[in-house]
Amino acid sequence: MEREFPLLLCEGNRDNMRIIEEEEEICSVINFLPKIIAIEGTSILTASIGAVCTHPDYRGRGYSSLILKDAEDRMREMGVRICLISGTRSLYTRWGAGRVKNSMRYRVPSKGKKLPWRIREYRREDLPSLKRIYNSQSTRYIREERDFELLIDSGTFPFGDTSYYRCVMEDQEGVRGYIILKRTPEGVIVKEAGGKRVEIFKSLSYLAHELKIEEINYILPSEERVPAGYMGEEEYLQGTLKIIDAAGFVEDLRPYFRQCAGKEADSFNIIEAGEGYRLTLENEVLKISSHDELLKVIFEKSNTGSTGGKMNKFLDMVFPLPFPWTENLNYQ
Secondary structure, three states: OOOOOOOOOOHHHHHHEEEEEEOOEEEEEEEEEEEEEEEOOEEEEEEEEEEEEEOHHHOOOOHHHHHHHHHHHHHHHHOOOEEEEOOOOHHHHHHOOEOOOOEEEEEEEOOOOOOOOEEEEOOHHHHHHHHHHHHOOOOEEOOOOOHHHHHHHHOOOOEOOEEEEEEEEEEOOEEEEEEEEEEEOOEEEEEEEEOOHHHHHHHHHHHHHHOOOOEEEEEEEOOOOOOOOOOOEEEOOOOEEEEOOHHHHHHHOHHHHHHHHHHHHHHEEEEEEOOEEEEEEOOEEEEEOOHHHHHHHHHOOOOOOOOOHHHHHHHHHHOOOOOOOOOOOOOO
């Protein structure tokens, strides 16, 4: 597993590998990886949970819930605002995590139309170009030092009946984009792509033709603009997520809110109130009954129970929150 998840399962992340031990036996394990995500240039600390398991002999004792709470406490201490979980099982929903439908799935059909650039397999010397293209995005995972180099190998590590194809789009001026495809018995989907969106769509049509398949699936954040003629289908963000610290979440994203709404953003807050929340803006208050409802307000186009007035306008300006597709190379 360490080859597939080198950032999650490594010596440098040891403090975030939590265990429950009983009579010198490790009976439950959870691992999480803190990572900064840039939201339109504003940084927020997130954590991805993976490799949660309890030994069969110790199941039914509540250890999984206990170790999740321990991980959450550590995340709060570190300043983590959002936790991303790869799974959707009831263990995570009982903990408070929920799903958000903030993405669109596009089915790019096969077309053999000639392109004004060539597509070839990725080579190691392409890495600086891929980093430059990736870092030009204002909403993305921040990849430090050797992260990209590690992830482009580990994130495309073949296993079972899953394989990957890594390629670049190139013309006489050099690499202008890249595409990483994931192939399973269910079909072919884009794992990650970078470059001009219209060129990516044209390249996907060409690749589908070359691979002799009908279509390639491409999932993008809902707010992303795509070429004319493509009708997407609403899609859930991969897995589940939980806002760990609502007040800290707002404070960290205050610069983003100011970009969207100006000085009015300085009076916006989210306050935990029992199992619900209160959204405040100047003298207006919007009551949110649950974490699931809060997720819908932030990540989907849902202003349930909006007070109207300034609050309604403010929420329309700042939400849904731009967020990267999480099942990319950073998926841990």
